[in-house]
Amino acid sequence: MQSSTPSSSYPASTTSLPFRSGTSITSNRISGEDEDPTDTTMTVPAVSSIFLDLPLIKDSHLETTSSEAQDETVKECLPFLTLQNFEPENLTEEGLPRLQRAKHIKFLKTSIEMTYPKGFTPMDSSRPWTVYWSLVGLHMLGEDPSQWRDRVIATAQQVQNPDGGFGGGAGQLAHSATSYAIILALVTVGGKEALDAVDRKNMWHWLGRMKQKDGGFTVCAGGEEDIRGAYCSMTLIALLNLPLELPPDSPARVNGNETFLTGLPEWIQRCQTYEGGIAGLPDSEAHGAYAFCALACLSIIGPPAKMIPKYLDVPSLIHCLSSLQHAPETGFAGRTNKLVDGCYSHWVGGCWSLLSAALGLVTTDLWSREGLARYILCCCQGDRGGLRDKPSKHPDAYHTNYCLAGLSAAQYVAEYVVPEGENSSETLDDELAGIVALTAPFQWRIERESEGPWSEEVKVMPVHPVFVVPVNRVKECHDYFETKSGF
Amino acid sequence: MGKYADSPEWADVVPISQQEHMPAPLAQIAYTDEYAEAMSYLRATMASNELSERVLALTEDIIRLNPSHYTVWLYRFRTLSALPTASLTTELTTFLNPLSLRHLKNYQIWHHRQLLVSAIGSYEGEAEFLVDMFAKDAKNYHVWSYRQWLVRHFKLFHSASELAFTEQLIGEDVRNNSAWNHRWHVNFADGDGLSDSGLVAKELEYAMGKIELAAQNESAWNYLRGLLAKGAGVEESKVVQFAVKYAGLDGGEVKSTHALDLLASIYGKDPAKKESAVQALELLADKYDPIRAPYWRYRLAMVNSGVAAS
Numbered sequence: 001m002q003s004s005t006p007s008s009s010y011p012a013s014t015t016s017l018p019f020r021s022g023t024s025i026t027s028n029r030i031s032g033e034d035e036d037p038t039d040t041t042m043t044v045p046a047v048s049s050i051f052l053d054l055p056l057i058k059d060s061h062l063e064t065t066s067s068e069a070q071d072e073t074v075k076e077c078l079p080f081l082t083l084q085n086f087e088p089e090n091l092t093e094e095g096l097p098r099l100q101r102a103k104h105i106k107f108l109k110t111s112i113e114m115t116y117p118k119g120f121t122p123m124d125s126s127r128p129w130t131v132y133w134s135l136v137g138l139h140m141l142g143e144d145p146s147q148w149r150d151r152v153i154a155t156a157q158q159v160q161n162p163d164g165g166f167g168g169g170a171g172q173l174a175h176s177a178t179s180y181a182i183i184l185a186l187v188t189v190g191g192k193e194a195l196d197a198v199d200r201k202n203m204w205h206w207l208g209r210m211k212q213k214d215g216g217f218t219v220c221a222g223g224e225e226d227i228r229g230a231y232c233s234m235t236l237i238a239l240l241n242l243p244l245e246l247p248p249d250s251p252a253r254v255n256g257n258e259t260f261l262t263g264l265p266e267w268i269q270r271c272q273t274y275e276g277g278i279a280g281l282p283d284s285e286a287h288g289a290y291a292f293c294a295l296a297c298l299s300i301i302g303p304p305a306k307m308i309p310k311y312l313d314v315p316s317l318i319h320c321l322s323s324l325q326h327a328p329e330t331g332f333a334g335r336t337n338k339l340v341d342g343c344y345s346h347w348v349g350g351c352w353s354l355l356s357a358a359l360g361l362v363t364t365d366l367w368s369r370e371g372l373a374r375y376i377l378c379c380c381q382g383d384r385g386g387l388r389d390k391p392s393k394h395p396d397a398y399h400t401n402y403c404l405a406g407l408s409a410a411q412y413v414a415e416y417v418v419p420e421g422e423n424s425s426e427t428l429d430d431e432l433a434g435i436v437a438l439t440a441p442f443q444w445r446i447e448r449e450s451e452g453p454w455s456e457e458v459k460v461m462p463v464h465p466v467f468v469v470p471v472n473r474v475k476e477c478h479d480y481f482e483t484k485s486g487f
Numbered sequence: 488m489g490k491y492a493d494s495p496e497w498a499d500v501v502p503i504s505q506q507e508h509m510p511a512p513l514a515q516i517a518y519t520d521e522y523a524e525a526m527s528y529l530r531a532t533m534a535s536n537e538l539s540e541r542v543l544a545l546t547e548d549i550i551r552l553n554p555s556h557y558t559v560w561l562y563r564f565r566t567l568s569a570l571p572t573a574s575l576t577t578e579l580t581t582f583l584n585p586l587s588l589r590h591l592k593n594y595q596i597w598h599h600r601q602l603l604v605s606a607i608g609s610y611e612g613e614a615e616f617l618v619d620m621f622a623k624d625a626k627n628y629h630v631w632s633y634r635q636w637l638v639r640h641f642k643l644f645h646s647a648s649e650l651a652f653t654e655q656l657i658g659e660d661v662r663n664n665s666a667w668n669h670r671w672h673v674n675f676a677d678g679d680g681l682s683d684s685g686l687v688a689k690e691l692e693y694a695m696g697k698i699e700l701a702a703q704n705e706s707a708w709n710y711l712r713g714l715l716a717k718g719a720g721v722e723e724s725k726v727v728q729f730a731v732k733y734a735g736l737d738g739g740e741v742k743s744t745h746a747l748d749l750l751a752s753i754y755g756k757d758p759a760k761k762e763s764a765v766q767a768l769e770l771l772a773d774k775y776d777p778i779r780a781p782y783w784r785y786r787l788a789m790v791n792s793g794v795a796a797s
Binding site: 050051053055056057058059061062064065066067111112113114115116117118120121122123124125126127130131134148150151152154155157158167168170171172173175220221222223224273274275276280281283284285286287316318319320322323325326327328330335336337338364365366367368371 | 503505506508509510511512513514515516517518519522526529530533552553554555556557558561564565594598601625626628631632635636638639659660661662663664665668671672675676700701702703704705706709710712713714716717741742743744748774775776777778779780781782785788
């Protein structure tokens with residue numbers, strides 16, 4: 001569908017609210033005091049009331065734990081959203097806080113290079129995540145991650161399991177989440193040596209042991225089965241160009257003709273709830289992070305325009321995800337009646353390009369890109385670098401990466417380029433049965449910015465909409481392993 | 488020197504230290520001697536696949552230092568399962584319960600619990616323990632997922648006590664979406680509930696009653712929406728009659744954006760009601776929910792083109 005309404009255009013009802021630092025807020029509006037019309041150095045651009053006004057409807061007569069937490073969140077965010085907490089020199093002409101690039105780079109360099117004190121021992125089973133989050137964050141901030149190539153390879157070697165896959169640390173069981181993080185880190189630094197650091201054959205065997213009869217994947221041997229397992233496993237299979245046929249020792253191999261794809265879209269389908277959103281596993285509650293995992297996983301298996309509408313109720317999914325963009329915070333929450341959190345900037349913000357591809361939308365947006373960017377830039381930047389959940393929380397590498405990925409999702413239009421012959425009349429079932437290699441996730445192009453107030457001072461680099469790594473590195477990886485049909 | 492190196496009980500084990508790598512791996516941790524030593528003994532016992540009482544003690548030590556250590560948790564369960572003397576019930580009540588209350592956002596604890604309770608074959612005492620967990624965080628995703636597993640595993644669908652529990656939590660906080668989700672699960676996840684028009688009607692009444700308390704509560708509207716979309720025998724006209732009380736068109740009072748939204752969905756399917764659908768969506772886009780204007784305008788375009796978009 002092509003809508004005639006470009007949704008990212010600026011609202012006409014912009015209220016002009018020049019103010020000086022130290023001005024006060026009355027009700028939910030900023031009021032300027034004693035403006036000198038000739039003093040342009042201290043004026044701040046107007047922020048549209050769309051991004052500031054409190055919702056008109058509120059059930060104030062019945063406060064509960066949820067509504068009190070929501071009120072607290074609005075209260076802590078408003079001084080940032082109104083720009084009251086920023087010095088005018090830290091604002092762009094369009095009225096956005098500048099991205100504190102140098103501070104964030106310093107934060108992530110520290111987070112990847114430092115030796116963590118003993119208090120961080122609980123991080124011992126997820127170190128690969130810190131490496132991945134930091135590297136991709138640095139890429140989005142304009143740094144070249146390849147400068148850490150040798151040390152990323154050393155990290156991968158340290159945690160690679162002799163039976164395949166990567167664990168959280170030396171001698172730990174292989175886990176799909178840490179394997180995902182390591183592979184994405186290797187792809188992000190790029191180069192033959194990094195890509196060759198993976199034992200692909202043993203990875204294939206290990207993934208075969210994770211694949212279950214019901215179509216899903218466990219995250220580790222004897223571990224839980226959830227949608228993270230599905231998305232991470234399919235990411236590994238696609239990026240490493242592993243055979244889709246199951247290894248002989250896979251528990252999912254019953255008739256002998258099963259593949260890694262057998263029953264998987266149906267398993268994902270079972271995760272959609274009555275709310276329209278996606279749960280982490282069948283029966284659980286709809287959650288923004290799992291919506292991304294489901295959409296990305298389906299977009300790995302086949303073309304989003306075919307896979308997503310076939311297996312998910314797209315209108316109700318969009319309904320649910322859209323409602324997670326809150327006013328006046330303008331960022332995303334992860335669940336119904338929960339609070340905004342910077343990390344959902346990616347988990348929910350990253351869903352839209354996949355959904356647009358599913359619906360064939362080219363020029364229509366289904367969400368407020370500027371709203372999301374405002375939340376990230378106003379509320380999530382830590383004073384000393386790094387990005388965070390919300391102003392009352394401390395920054396960390398996880399939130400830094402996923403806030404920046406959300407900013408990237410807001411600033412760029414990712415397009416799925418339909419390859420020649422993909423629109424054949426062949427039914428999807430025949431197609432799925434005939435898939436010999438996963439080509440769909442390699443059809444994405446990011447060649448244009450979205451419409452929005454994106455000056456250089458707030459811009460980040462794009463990332464791949466399915467794999468969340470540098471786009472050119474996905475191509476490099478795909479080209480490299482495309483030549484290796486076996487091991 | 489250390490707890491294990493000095494212990495005669497462990498004298499037969501040759502610990503496996505973490506290998507040095509060059510160049511240095513990234514995001515390293517300066518382990519305490521205590522953790523590094525315990526891990527080196529763990530590598531050794533895992534390499535020989537030892538399943539023993541002393542391994543239980545070792546895994547407990549490591550879990551206390553790093554409760555997210557999934558490898559150790561799974562090894563611990565394997566060990567417990569192999570030891571005839573080990574009591575799974577004691578593991579639950581004296582080891583796991585206090586640990587769970589201290590580490591709220593931990594996947595491993597809940598998977599371990601699921602393995603234990605599955606092996607024990609009884610859910611006795613579980614509901615009581617979960618009350619303490621929900622008192623700390625009534626929306627904890629892991630705890631709810633575990634409770635949903637309990638319902639499916641022990642076939643507690645339509646159980647009066649499970650329903651009463653959701654009723655209690657919804658009573659405490661009508662916006663607790665996790666409790667609403669659990670209510671749906673208990674009533675409908677067995678597959679038969681949605682075709683029982685009596686049950687669907689009862690739940691519709693329940694949702695409407697809660698909407699009357701707080702009309703802008705999305706959780707209750709989503710529940711109602713789910714019933715309308717999937718439940719047997721729901722009269723759409725009855726839902727419309729209810730929703731219009733909260734969403735006056737033609738200049739009437741609007742008390743709930745969710746009522747406007749639902750009316751737009753229902754009216755949008757009926758060409759004769761198209762104008763009303765357009766009005767509801769325009770109110771949402773322009774006045775009541777402008778941050779989501781792109782979405783409401785998309786819905787408008789769909790209504791205008793005659794396609795149902797929600």
